[in-house]
Amino acid sequence: MSDHHASGLETMNLKGPLKAAGVLLAFVLLLTAASRITGLGQWRAVDAEPVAQIALVFTDKPGGDVVVSNAETGEVMRTFESGRYGFLRAAVRAVAHERKMRDLPKDEAFVLIRTTEGVLVLTDPLTGKRMRLKGFGDGNVSEFADLLAMGDA
Numbered sequence: 001m002s003d004h005h006a007s008g009l010e011t012m013n014l015k016g017p018l019k020a021a022g023v024l025l026a027f028v029l030l031l032t033a034a035s036r037i038t039g040l041g042q043w044r045a046v047d048a049e050p051v052a053q054i055a056l057v058f059t060d061k062p063g064g065d066v067v068v069s070n071a072e073t074g075e076v077m078r079t080f081e082s083g084r085y086g087f088l089r090a091a092v093r094a095v096a097h098e099r100k101m102r103d104l105p106k107d108e109a110f111v112l113i114r115t116t117e118g119v120l121v122l123t124d125p126l127t128g129k130r131m132r133l134k135g136f137g138d139g140n141v142s143e144f145a146d147l148l149a150m151g152d153a
Contacts, residue, residue, distance in 0.1 A: 048115035054151035055109040058092050066092070068147060071109035077150050080143070087140035091122060091131055098127040112148050120144050 055071035064082025066089060069075060080088060092110070099106055104126050113121045120133040120141055133141045 048117040048119070050113045051116050052148055052152060053111055053113040054148055055111050056147060057107060057109050058096075059107070070151060077147060085143055088143045091133065091144075095122050095124050095129050095131050098129045099124065102127065112144055112151075114145075114148055120148065 056077070057069045057071050059067045059069065061067060061079075066080040066085070068077050068080065070077055095110060096106060098104075099108075108126055111123045111125060113123060115121065118134075121130055122133060122144065123130045133144055
């Protein structure tokens, strides 16, 4: 083979750009580690104090219905029919997903909280996962608000 057919990589000098990319990557990793260790630069939502809360058990039924019970009394509060109430189903599944991943009991209660700001938060005491429901719109949150109101009655 002749030297005229050398690969394009041999003729290009990539050492400079590769070194720069490596230095940039190392710098980003260093900043990330420093932020995690010190907390500097991290954004944290400060939750307002709870003004109302209720412990709820969500039970999936074979036909697709979801039965919601008061965890303290065992009283069935409401049944959400299959094919409707998609937001409620999706929110509960999102919070419950961590339980499934950790192989934790699925029949333990979740806690629905209303804060002093009026925000509803669905929490899982087993995993610590929290979902602020306000960002999804008042129409979507109304089913949760109704459950909390039923618990206050």
